[in-house]
Amino acid sequence: MARAISKKNKIINSLIAWTIGLIIFFPILWIIILSFKTEGDAIRSPIAVIFSNWTFENYFVVQDRSDYFKHFYNSVFIAFGSTFLGILIAVPASWSMAFVPSKRTRGILLWMLSTKMLPAVGVLYPIYILFIALGILDSRVGLVVVLMLMNLPIIVWMLYTYFREIPEEILEASRIDGAGLREEILFVLTPMALPGIASTVLLNIILAWNEAFWTLNLTAAKAAPLTAFIASYSSPEGLFYAKLSAASVMAIAPILIMGWFSQKQLVRGLTFGAVK
Amino acid sequence: MSTQQSRSAAKLMLAPAVFLLMAWMLVPLSMTLYFSFKKYLPLRGGDLGWVGFDNYTRFVSSSSFWPAIGTTFLIVGGVLVITVMLGILFALLLDQPFWGQGIVRIMFIAPFFVMPTVSGLVWKNMFMDPVNGFFAHLSKAFGSDPIQWLSQESILSLTIILSWQWLPFATLILLTAIQSLDSDQIEAAEMDGARLLGRFWFIIIPHLARAITIVILIQTIFLLAIFAEIFVTTAGAFGTKTLTYLIFQRVLESQNVGLGSAGGVYAIILANIIAIFLMRIVGKNLSD
Amino acid sequence: MSWIQLKNVSKKFDDLEIIPPLNLEIKDGEFVVFVGPSGCGKSTLLRLIAGLEDVSSGQIFINGEDATEVSPAKRKLAMVFQSYALYPHMTVRKNISFPLRMAGVSNAEQVKKVDDAAKVLNLSEYLDRKPGQLSGGQRQRVAIGRAIVREPQAFLFDEPLSNLDAALRVGMRVEISELHKRLATTMIYVTHDQVEAMTMADKIVVLQNGKIEQVGSPLDLYRSPINTFVASFIGSPKMNIIEGVQASKHRSESIGIRPEHISISDTNGTWEGTIGVSEQLGSDTFFHVKCQFQDQSITVRAVGGLELAYGQTVFLTPDQKHLHRFDKSGLRIK
Numbered sequence: 001m002a003r004a005i006s007k008k009n010k011i012i013n014s015l016i017a018w019t020i021g022l023i024i025f026f027p028i029l030w031i032i033i034l035s036f037k038t039e040g041d042a043i044r045s046p047i048a049v050i051f052s053n054w055t056f057e058n059y060f061v062v063q064d065r066s067d068y069f070k071h072f073y074n075s076v077f078i079a080f081g082s083t084f085l086g087i088l089i090a091v092p093a094s095w096s097m098a099f100v101p102s103k104r105t106r107g108i109l110l111w112m113l114s115t116k117m118l119p120a121v122g123v124l125y126p127i128y129i130l131f132i133a134l135g136i137l138d139s140r141v142g143l144v145v146v147l148m149l150m151n152l153p154i155i156v157w158m159l160y161t162y163f164r165e166i167p168e169e170i171l172e173a174s175r176i177d178g179a180g181l182r183e184e185i186l187f188v189l190t191p192m193a194l195p196g197i198a199s200t201v202l203l204n205i206i207l208a209w210n211e212a213f214w215t216l217n218l219t220a221a222k223a224a225p226l227t228a229f230i231a232s233y234s235s236p237e238g239l240f241y242a243k244l245s246a247a248s249v250m251a252i253a254p255i256l257i258m259g260w261f262s263q264k265q266l267v268r269g270l271t272f273g274a275v276k
Numbered sequence: 277m278s279t280q281q282s283r284s285a286a287k288l289m290l291a292p293a294v295f296l297l298m299a300w301m302l303v304p305l306s307m308t309l310y311f312s313f314k315k316y317l318p319l320r321g322g323d324l325g326w327v328g329f330d331n332y333t334r335f336v337s338s339s340s341f342w343p344a345i346g347t348t349f350l351i352v353g354g355v356l357v358i359t360v361m362l363g364i365l366f367a368l369l370l371d372q373p374f375w376g377q378g379i380v381r382i383m384f385i386a387p388f389f390v391m392p393t394v395s396g397l398v399w400k401n402m403f404m405d406p407v408n409g410f411f412a413h414l415s416k417a418f419g420s421d422p423i424q425w426l427s428q429e430s431i432l433s434l435t436i437i438l439s440w441q442w443l444p445f446a447t448l449i450l451l452t453a454i455q456s457l458d459s460d461q462i463e464a465a466e467m468d469g470a471r472l473l474g475r476f477w478f479i480i481i482p483h484l485a486r487a488i489t490i491v492i493l494i495q496t497i498f499l500l501a502i503f504a505e506i507f508v509t510t511a512g513a514f515g516t517k518t519l520t521y522l523i524f525q526r527v528l529e530s531q532n533v534g535l536g537s538a539g540g541v542y543a544i545i546l547a548n549i550i551a552i553f554l555m556r557i558v559g560k561n562l563s564d
Numbered sequence: 565m566s567w568i569q570l571k572n573v574s575k576k577f578d579d580l581e582i583i584p585p586l587n588l589e590i591k592d593g594e595f596v597v598f599v600g601p602s603g604c605g606k607s608t609l610l611r612l613i614a615g616l617e618d619v620s621s622g623q624i625f626i627n628g629e630d631a632t633e634v635s636p637a638k639r640k641l642a643m644v645f646q647s648y649a650l651y652p653h654m655t656v657r658k659n660i661s662f663p664l665r666m667a668g669v670s671n672a673e674q675v676k677k678v679d680d681a682a683k684v685l686n687l688s689e690y691l692d693r694k695p696g697q698l699s700g701g702q703r704q705r706v707a708i709g710r711a712i713v714r715e716p717q718a719f720l721f722d723e724p725l726s727n728l729d730a731a732l733r734v735g736m737r738v739e740i741s742e743l744h745k746r747l748a749t750t751m752i753y754v755t756h757d758q759v760e761a762m763t764m765a766d767k768i769v770v771l772q773n774g775k776i777e778q779v780g781s782p783l784d785l786y787r788s789p790i791n792t793f794v795a796s797f798i799g800s801p802k803m804n805i806i807e808g809v810q811a812s813k814h815r816s817e818s819i820g821i822r823p824e825h826i827s828i829s830d831t832n833g834t835w836e837g838t839i840g841v842s843e844q845l846g847s848d849t850f851f852h853v854k855c856q857f858q859d860q861s862i863t864v865r866a867v868g869g870l871e872l873a874y875g876q877t878v879f880l881t882p883d884q885k886h887l888h889r890f891d892k893s894g895l896r897i898k
Contacts, residue, residue, distance in 0.1 A: 009372075010374055010375070013369070013372045013373065013374040014375045014376070016369060017372075017374050017376075017380045018376065018380060020366065020369070020384075021379075021380040021383035021384055022383065024383055024384055024386075024387060024440070024443070025383035025384075025386055025387075027387075027399065027403065028386055028387070028390065030402060030403075030410065031398055031402060042408075043407075043408035044413075045413040045416070046410060089292050089296065090293060092289030092290070092293075093289060093290045093292070093293035093294070095286075095289060096286035096287070096290040097286075097290065099282075100282050100283055100285075102283075102286075106559065108290070108294065110555050110558065112293070112294075112297055113555065113558065114555055115297050115300065115301055117497050117550070117551035117554070118301070118305075118544065118547065119500065119501045119540070119543045119544055119547045120501060120503075121501065121503070121527075121540060121543060122305075122308055122523070122540035122541065122543050122547075123304035123307075123308055124523075124527055124528065124540070125311065125527045125528070125533050125536065125537060125540075126303070126304035126305075126307035126308055126311075127304055128528070130303075130304070130307075149296065149297070149300045152293060152296065153297070156293060167647060167649065169645045169646075170649045170650070170652075172616050172643075172645070172649065173645060173649035173650075173710075174651070174662070174666075175616070175637060176614060176615075176616070176637065176641065176642065176643045177637070177662050177663035177714070178637040178663050178666030178667055179637070179666050181285050187662075191653040192651075192652065192653060206389060209391070210389070210390075210391040210392065212503065212504030213501070213504065216503070216504060216507065217528065226391065227391050227392070227393050227504065230391065230393040230394050231393045231397075231504070231508050233508075234396075234397060234400075234507075234508040234509075234511075240401075241401060241408065244397060244401065244402075245402070248394040248397070248398060251391060251394055252389065252390050252394055255389045255390075255391070256389050256390075258389075259386070259388070259389035260382055260385070263381075263385060266388075266445075266448060267448055267449055267452045270445070270494065271449055271494060279615070279616070279618045279635075280618055281635060
């Protein structure tokens with residue numbers, strides 16, 4: 001809806017938009033600033049904070065004292081692991097529903113989406129004791145499995161919508177050309193659906209990285225990802241604003257960048273196509 | 277298209293996903309159901325036998341139940357109202373031409389990508405702390421007493437935090453919906469003499485009705501399950517126990533598994549009711 | 565080297581019978597055109613032969629062997645789709661060599677065959693481009709190239725020219741016909757355009773609602789249409805079908821006469837009428853004449869450049885030798 005509007009209106013719109021934008025973004029901006037201040041300065045009034053000295057010390061301290069990178073690695077492992085495992089299971093499933101639909105396809109899709117609506121707290125205890133019984137409590141692998149199951153409906157759904165956009169005739173041409181199912185998926189479908197698959201991967205890595213129910217309840221020292229690591233600051237010792245800021249900035253930076261690229265996927269993935 | 281061969285292949289390829297999700301559904305759910313009918317206190321005696329619907333009545337009659345319902349209602353309702361109203365306004369704003377659209381969009385969208393624990397702790401400490409927080413400093417600058425956000429205005433505080441996190445979601449969805457509106461329709465209305473408010477009311481709002489419904493339904497489902505923000509800010513104190521948090525406490529903190537499981541069943545039923553409405557809308561879309 | 569036979573082949577989608585049991589034989593080397601209005605089942609029939617859909621009943625024989633249960637790839641047929649169905653992420657060279665790659669042909673062989681096909685189709689300059697960088701006509705040729713390299717038993721074309729503009733279509737028609745002469749391979753061609761059918765086919769199969777109305781050479785169908793449907797479908801502009809008194813004069817329920825078999829005069833003739841719309845094509849003129857005995861105008865072909873005024877009274881005389889007679893069920897009366 002980009003119409004030409006008067007310069008005056010454009011100025012007003014810009015002013016309003018930037019003002020509101022900055023207000024909304026301010027908390028993030030503020031912790032970026034605080035992360036470069038000393039603890040003593042971090043608790044002073046805002047003006048004093050801004051004009052005080054800058055320092056990198058917090059970034060080092062956080063890593064030293066609390067092994068930040070171990071938690072970072074856990075987040076990476078869990079987010080990427082659960083997403084790729086989900087892709088492996090979802091690609092065949094979505095292929096099947098997109099290209100060989102049956103009367104039950106719609107029902108199956110809706111059912112899968114509905115499993116995402118299950119409140120996690122309702123199955124917290126069973127999962128908890130199952131994990132203990134299987135010996136996977138506080139393990140990265142256990143969390144990969146749980147998060148994969150949480151996001152599988154979204155992955156299947158998104159791949160389904162992307163696959164449907166591929167002209168079926170091209171797949172038929174490959175069949176006539178002698179491609180078996182394996183070749184069809186490997187040499188024709190996947191390359192063509194690559195942008196869609198990439199978008200799905202991106203969004204789901206973000207969702208898994210930020211997941212803060214299972215990661216808080218099923219992990220302890222070994223497998224705790226960044227969500228849990230940050231949560232440990234809720235019972236702090238001494239002054240901690242600057243360290244918390246540094247830790248937070250490091251925890252959210254990768255996702256903010258990835259999130260910027262996945263806006264469209266966000267709409268597609270989380271509204272289940274009901275909004276176009 | 278389908279031939280016998282592709283149909284059998286398709287069924288095989290669908291199987292793992294269906295099987296896994298079915299197991300994910302049935303196994304834990306039936307266990308929760310099982311526990312809900314037992315008196316089970318792992319820390320104080322373990323399995324103490326069947327108690328029928330006892331847990332269900334006790335959960336609802338406990339003194340924490342109705343306050344939890346109230347809290348849930350206030351928080352979820354508050355966030356919905358704020359995010360939808362502001363979401364519409366912001367979406368309309370972002371739809372206009374102005375300078376630096378790219379950067380402004382990043383600023384509007386960013387909060388959604390911040391992990392809940394960071395969000396909760398940053399707001400709790402750097403902004404809402406009554407001694408050193410940003411708001412405290414502001415109040416002192418204006419000569420008034422700092423507000424005790426999380427200890428006194430706790431529900432309001434959580435509502436603010438959650439609204440900040442979910443506003444981008446609503447804005448993005450509504451913006452997508454607005455941009456899918458044919459400019460032709462609006463121009464036709466202009467030609468027909470409709471002024472700004474008229475165009476807004478008669479064309480834009482009805483078109484957004486579906487998107488608003490979806491935003492409300494999806495956000496409700498996710499908001500009902502909110503956990504981390506409460507966990508790191510108040511741990512349920514000061515009247516911020518939502519239904520979800522109450523269940524969590526019963527199950528993992530006080531370890532009254534039977535009682536907590538009954539609560540869990542209630543939560544599942546509630547979520548399913550909302551999901552039915554949502555699935556109806558999604559299902560209608562699928563039929564194309 | 566192949567002949568194709570369909571025995572009692574039928575196709576149902578859910579409970580809807582798209583194609584009732586049908587029999588057809590296609591001889592080796594023939595250029596057969598399936599033609600008919602939208603929804604007549606011609607594309608479905610082609611896809612059954614290709615193996616992209618299963619038959620609901622009946623058998624398909626290729627060279628005497630039962631191919632009904634055989635997968636598309638193993639039937640050794642090649643198909644050119646309406647939308648060309650090129651692989652967008654592969655170069656022209658990779659597109660054309662794809663079937664060879666699937667068949668396990670050596671790299672050296674692949675290069676040779678692709679180069680040969682490219683030369684035949686004038687694609688040698690474009691081998692390293694991707695489909696997105698080609699024009700419609702070029703993409704067409706790549707699709708044909710991909711089919712040729714397989715040296716299939718038969719070529720299947722599914723409305724390949726529909727997406728091209730008119731001028732290009734005429735040129736490609738000739739190219740495909742020449743290809744057929746050169747390769748002498750069986751070709752089955754589906755189109756809704758009867759001009760394509762008439763100009764390219766050795767044999768035309770006219771379909772309606774899944775049923776074969778008539779099979780024959782273009783001239784057979786032109787001269788002796790078996791019923792009113794085929795009579796109106798073949799030939800452009802359409803044959804004039806006249807019922808009522810004028811038909812009963814010839815002891816028929818309806819008679820048919822083509823526009824090119826009616827002479828027009830401003831002095832005398834069998835039927836009197838007034839000029840309606842006239843279409844000047846330069847080479848011909850077509851008049852739509854309103855006669856009293858029916859609502860529908862009669863289309864008449866006249867020499868190019870003849871100008872008659874709107875509303876002018878004229879007289880039409882049908883050539884008795886080319887008059888077709890049809891009975892109550894629309895069937896031809898001998």
